[in-house]
Amino acid sequence: MQSDSHRIDQASLAALPRSPGVYIFKGEGTLPLYIGKSIDIRTRVHSHLRARDEVRMIAQSRKVEFIETAGEIGALLLEARLIKQQSPLFNIRLRRLRNLCSIRLSKHSDFSVTPEIVSGHDVCPGEAENLYGLFGSVHAAQKKLRELAGIHRLCLGLIGLEKIGKRGCFGLQIKTCLGACVGQVDRSEHDLRLLNALDALRVHAWPYRGAVDLIEQQGDWIQKHRVQNWRYLSTWCSKTNQRTQFEQHEFDLDTYKILVKPVMLGTVRIDQI
Incomplete structure (x- = not known):
């Protein structure tokens, strides 16, 4: 859709600044159709007018409002807050607060570690140590653990996703497990691979004492x-x-x-x- 084929008020487009902030597409009513952010509001809004996959949103838009910020972080924070508050029709992400869960490593007396999936209601993400990943469901966390186990040849039994029988875990039989569950590989070596696998998912605890x-x-x-x-x-x-x-x-x-x-x-x- 070209910029001259829409029905958006030209004065609202002319007023758009080339600075950071949030822009709001509005239709006939008071509720927003779409909320976005940019370090250059004018350029970003005009890119929407040319986007073929946004024809429906542009066709319903009648004006564009904006709120400037002093920098990109302020724009990002404001965008996320406004979307959650107003649930614009054409915003898909950032619309809902999620009940998160995470993978927590528990340390045992023999110095081994075991991952467990914990709810955000039971721990405080961003405050607790030894948390890895932020997931929208237990299933998503388990899926990630299975994916990492396949890549790093971890034992599904030792990471709590399968039972370990007399002959070890099922992965040992199909040669996806290196044998830590039956002592063929030292447990500490297995746990080091687990730690390395999870490291990229580390949830950083707040690094300051207060605000x-x-x-x-x-x-x-x-x-x-x-x-x-x-x-x-x-x-x-x-x-x-x-x-x-x-x-x-x-x-x-x-x-x-x-x-x-x-x-x-x-x-x-x-x-x-």
Whole structure:
């Protein structure tokens, strides 16, 4: 669809800035059709107008509103919050808070480790140690464990997905298990392969004692996004000298994904409270 074939108010398109923030496609009613974010709002909106797979959304749109932010992190956080609050018709991801589960490693007296699947109701993702992966269901977590077991030749019995019989696990019989379940391979060697397999899925515990401010600046404009235990609490804006409270009480996977890299890699300015 070309930009001249839509029915979107031209004044709303002309007002779009070339700066970071959130844009909102609206139709005849007050509810949004689609909410997105970009570091260049004008360019991103016009790319929607040319997208062939978005013809239905553009055909229903009548205007585009926007909210500027001082940086990309603020845009991402605002987008995720607005989508969860307003459930736009054409947004598929970020629409629902999920009941997450994770893989936790339990250590035993003989120094062996065993993975177990735990619910987010029973542990606090982002606060607890030894958590790996954030999954939408127990089945998804089990599927990931099976996938890793196949790649790293782990024993399905020792990782809790099968029973171990007198002759070992079934994987030993079909030669997918190296034999840790019957002592053919040292248990510590098996557990090291398990740890290596899970390492890329590590859920990082919050690295600070309390809340911090993530600071973004565009010219003289400063925004401070307050975060604690990967929960997005508020944003202070220098333009209004006010703090907008959000009080995100539950761990949210989308917020964690937005924050974990800039926080852990130190690519954003951080002030401890």
